[in-house]
Amino acid sequence: MSTLLDTITCPADLKKIPRDQLPALAEEIRAFLLETVSRTGGHLASNLGVVELSIALHYCFDSPTDRFVWDVGHQAYTHKILTGRRDRFHTQRQYHGISGFPKRSESSHDAFDTGHSSTSISAGLGMAMARELRGGSNKVVAVIGDGSMTGGIAFEALNQAGHLKKNLIVVLNDNEMSISPNVGAFSSFVSRKLTGSYFRELKKEVQGLLQNIPAIGKDILQFARRAENSLKGFLTPGMLFEALGFDYIGPIQGHNLPQLLEVFENARGLDGPVVVHVMTTKGKGYAPAETNPSAFHGVGPFDVATGKTTGGKPGAASYTGIFGDTLAQLARENEKIVAITAAMPDGTGLTGFAKEFPERFFDVGIAEQHAVTFAAGLAAEGFRPVTAIYSTFLQRAYDQVFHDVCLQNLPVVFALDRGGVVGDDGPTHHGVFDLSYLRHLPGMTLMAPKDENELRHMLKTAVSHDGPIALRYPRGAGYGIPLDQELREIPIGTGETLAEGDDVAIIAIGITVLPALEAARTLAEKGIRAMVINARFVKPLDRDLILRAARRTGCIITAEENALQGGFGSAVLELLADEGMTGVRVKRLGIPDRFVEQGPQPQLRADLGIDAAGIAAATEAFLAAKGASAPALSMVK
Numbered sequence: 001m002s003t004l005l006d007t008i009t010c011p012a013d014l015k016k017i018p019r020d021q022l023p024a025l026a027e028e029i030r031a032f033l034l035e036t037v038s039r040t041g042g043h044l045a046s047n048l049g050v051v052e053l054s055i056a057l058h059y060c061f062d063s064p065t066d067r068f069v070w071d072v073g074h075q076a077y078t079h080k081i082l083t084g085r086r087d088r089f090h091t092q093r094q095y096h097g098i099s100g101f102p103k104r105s106e107s108s109h110d111a112f113d114t115g116h117s118s119t120s121i122s123a124g125l126g127m128a129m130a131r132e133l134r135g136g137s138n139k140v141v142a143v144i145g146d147g148s149m150t151g152g153i154a155f156e157a158l159n160q161a162g163h164l165k166k167n168l169i170v171v172l173n174d175n176e177m178s179i180s181p182n183v184g185a186f187s188s189f190v191s192r193k194l195t196g197s198y199f200r201e202l203k204k205e206v207q208g209l210l211q212n213i214p215a216i217g218k219d220i221l222q223f224a225r226r227a228e229n230s231l232k233g234f235l236t237p238g239m240l241f242e243a244l245g246f247d248y249i250g251p252i253q254g255h256n257l258p259q260l261l262e263v264f265e266n267a268r269g270l271d272g273p274v275v276v277h278v279m280t281t282k283g284k285g286y287a288p289a290e291t292n293p294s295a296f297h298g299v300g301p302f303d304v305a306t307g308k309t310t311g312g313k314p315g316a317a318s319y320t321g322i323f324g325d326t327l328a329q330l331a332r333e334n335e336k337i338v339a340i341t342a343a344m345p346d347g348t349g350l351t352g353f354a355k356e357f358p359e360r361f362f363d364v365g366i367a368e369q370h371a372v373t374f375a376a377g378l379a380a381e382g383f384r385p386v387t388a389i390y391s392t393f394l395q396r397a398y399d400q401v402f403h404d405v406c407l408q409n410l411p412v413v414f415a416l417d418r419g420g421v422v423g424d425d426g427p428t429h430h431g432v433f434d435l436s437y438l439r440h441l442p443g444m445t446l447m448a449p450k451d452e453n454e455l456r457h458m459l460k461t462a463v464s465h466d467g468p469i470a471l472r473y474p475r476g477a478g479y480g481i482p483l484d485q486e487l488r489e490i491p492i493g494t495g496e497t498l499a500e501g502d503d504v505a506i507i508a509i510g511i512t513v514l515p516a517l518e519a520a521r522t523l524a525e526k527g528i529r530a531m532v533i534n535a536r537f538v539k540p541l542d543r544d545l546i547l548r549a550a551r552r553t554g555c556i557i558t559a560e561e562n563a564l565q566g567g568f569g570s571a572v573l574e575l576l577a578d579e580g581m582t583g584v585r586v587k588r589l590g591i592p593d594r595f596v597e598q599g600p601q602p603q604l605r606a607d608l609g610i611d612a613a614g615i616a617a618a619t620e621a622f623l624a625a626k627g628a629s630a631p632a633l634s635m636v637k
């Protein structure tokens with residue numbers, strides 16, 4: 001039996017469906033999402049929440065002439081399904097499949113690539129301005145969640161949009177959730193969760209002010225007391241947006257299709273910038289996700305009937321989990337340690353810390369820039385802030401790392417989770433630039449552990465260090481190796497030799513170290529004696545160890561899960577050049593000058609030639625080519 005969804009391959013098909021059948025279409029889409037995402041994994045809860053909203057937008061606007069910019073873009077599944085990608089939807093987030101985020105290269109209906117949050121109003125405003133400059137009349141709609149509204153760039157955009165006064169529709173999709181419950185004064189205000197304490201403070205301030213007005217102060221105070229009860233009703237979320245120069249419509253029930261259609265048809269005709277505030281339920285229609293939206297924000301494959309994951313046996317503990325446990329262990333001994341996350345308490349492993357030390361834990365919202373400068377302020381006052389941010393999201397705060405931390409040599413610890421390739425999220429989320437973007441900052445110490453046990457010692461080292469220091473570690477499970485209970489500081493700038501050999505030195509960092517060791521074993525079977533060094537520090541390098549290895553072998557392979565440009569291998573090359581050791585042959589393995597696509601981490605590592613097999617093959621090939629291109633080894637000091 002053919003379904004409504006079967007009849008839709010583009011938004012024009014959707015518009016042929018009578019309005020009264022749209023709720024039935026919404027249910028079909030929900031069932032399709034649930035069935036597919038339970039097999040592929042993905043951002044389920046956010047998508048279940050915007051089914052009606054996405055249908056209504058496509059019904060009332062004309063994509064691709066009208067532009068939709070989906071903030072973060074993790075909620076664009078219904079949009080994808082309605083714009084001709086239903087048949088490929090089972091490939092979303094898979095190797096060589098369609099992306100889990102909007103992508104201009106994937107469809108003309110994806111007006112702007114997203115993945116990192118809070119960009120939609122800026123991009124939408126740019127598009128609206130381009131329309132004005134061109135003399136066009138198309139509409140631009142930015143769809144932004146309440147969590148993403150906590151990002152400063154969203155306010156920068158609102159500020160300019162209110163000033164420019166051009167047509168721009170901002171849909172605030174308010175489900176009162178970020179990945180975890182949303183935080184901050186703005187979100188409370190918009191959701192009208194105006195707390196008693198907020199009013200108590202306001203009351204104290206107003207009373208103080210009024211009492212001091214000569215003669216009439218007491219009368220006004222009486223009046224104000226009577227008015228107090230109506231104050232809560234008087235303050236509306238709309239006031240904030242109206243003050244910024246926007247018209248405000250809302251709050252709208254985001255699962256009521258007739259109401260949504262009516263509102264968007266009106267909004268379409270309005271002049272100037274408008275915010276349409278839509279209330280939705282994250283996880284709508286699937287009980288386990290409605291009950292626990294955080295657990296279903298991003299999921300692996302799961303069983304629809306039970307909501308339980310179907311990913312096989314639980315593996316070794318994750319780097320993230322071990323980081324969180326170790327930080328809590330350290331915090332028990334050092335009361336100066338505080339932890340900061342930018343809207344990722346679960347993702348960065350800080351939930352346990354937050355429970356144990358609620359006073360010393362700060363979720364600042366999706367505000368990485370603020371997180372870093374907030375940490376700098378704490379450090380300036382003698383605290384040891386540990387700022388746990390995904391590698392890719394710290395890119396947002398480069399200037400804060402430079403200006404607010406490094407320039408003042410403040411002891412802020414950067415715990416960079418998701419360093420290296422992350423898997424299914426793809427190019428927006430791979431954390432493959434951090435070694436490059438942190439290495440050149442004066443005063444920064446930069447480490448990457450070879451395994452989860454070393455991570456623990458590095459964290460101890462980091463909180464004991466008197467200056468900016470970063471440790472980056474990968475997404476996913478560790479090796480399951482035993483963990484030392486006693487934590488020790490690793491002397492700054494010291495690596496370790498894991499295997500001896502004279503033919504070649506493989507100098508590896510982080511997640512590539514144990515594969516390098518495995519590669520050495522493979523090479524040994526072929527008669528090649530490879531030395532293996534765990535560099536541990538990207539900065540400062542273990543100068544003596546590396547120079548000794550260079551002198552001994554004259555031939556170096558560097559391995560890193562980072563961009564080759566400016567990364568760890570570049571640092572080794574710089575050292576050799578600075579020491580005049582230009583005769584040493586060096587081959588760098590890492591990520592070439594291109595963006596890495598989505599796919600399982602082992603697959604991506606194999607493609608990039610930085611797994612054990614890739615390192616062994618590259619080393620063998622490099623040595624085989626030695627005769628042909630080797631510069632004179634006599635140049636080696």
Ligand SMILES: Cc1ncc(C[n+]2csc(CCOP(=O)(O)OP(=O)(O)O)c2C)c(N)n1
Pocket residue numbers: 046072074075115116117144145146147148149175177178179282342343344366368393396
């Ligand atoms: C700069 C940045 N920081 C953090 C994230 C991780 N992240 C993705 S979605 C999300 C929550 C977004 O909440 P909201 O916008 O309300 O959307 P919802 O998931 O509730 O639909 C977060 C923190 C990100 N994508 N970008």
Ligand SMILES: CC(=O)[C@@H](O)[C@H](O)COP(=O)(O)O
Pocket residue numbers: 043072074115179297298347418422425475
């Ligand atoms: C969309 C987004 O940015 C996050 O939801 C991200 O996908 C989380 O990644 P992890 O699964 O690695 O925590």
Ligand SMILES: [Mg+2]
Pocket residue numbers: 145146147148173174175176177178
């Ligand atoms: Mg939300």
